[in-house]
Amino acid sequence: MNIKELNEIDFNNIGEASWAVKVLILVVIVLVILGLSYYFFIGDQRTDLERAENREQQLRVEFEDKQQRAANLEAYEEQLEEMERMFASLLELLPSSAEIPSLLVDISQTGLQAGLEIELFEPRGENRRDFYAEVPIRLRVRGDYEELAEFVSGTSALPRVVTMHDMHIRRGNSDDDLLMDATARTYRYLEDH
Known part of the structure; x- marks a missing residue:
């Protein structure tokens, strides 16, 4: 072709x-x-x-x-149970509304036991947050350095959570005399959440 x-x-x-x-x-x-x-x-x-x-x-x-998740499901469930136990134990550190007055007395007693002179002890109204309420207490105490340190240490050792904020320390009337203004805060779990 x-x-x-x-x-x-x-x-x-x-x-x-x-x-x-x-x-x-x-x-x-x-x-x-x-x-x-x-x-x-x-x-x-x-x-x-x-x-x-x-x-x-x-x-x-x-x-x-999904297979990996299913294989680890038991471990995740155990971890969740542990977290729930930890959360419950942490909630126990927060005072209930019925315990707030006795906690205020404990804070005041801690200051007196440390040897401080309490010039101002003013509980303020609750500040509500997501699932907890913050209870601030304005403080002005007078004493020497060791007494102030013992007070702050004693407050942190209370069985309920108390934190110190806005601390301002200045010299008082004498050389050893110090004046501390601070806000102590405790927290309360809101049961309705």
Whole structure:
């Protein structure tokens, strides 16, 4: 077969063409049919297959993550129980509203036992937060350095949480005499939360 034969093909009378030309035309027709079949049928299925493979990978990762969580579920539950126990024990450190007056007495007694002269002891109103209320107490005490230190240490050792804030210490009337202004805060858990 040569190019001259291809140029002289009469498509109205294809039967007279040589066998080589007939085979070439048949191969071209088969290739066109295969190409169109791939384009219309297999191409869409290939796209669907790629999409399904990507989805499979996502599901595998999700499955492995959930399997890991399921394998550690018992440890997570134990950890949650431990955290709940710790939270309950920490809540016990916060006074209830009925314990606030006795806690105020404890703070005052701690100052007196340290040898301080209490010039101001002014409980303020509660400041409500998310799940707790803050009870501030303005203090002004007079004493020497060791007495002030003993008072602060004694307040932190109380069975309920008491923190000291806005501490300002200045010289008093004599060389050993110091005056401390501070705000002691205790915290109360709000039962309605």
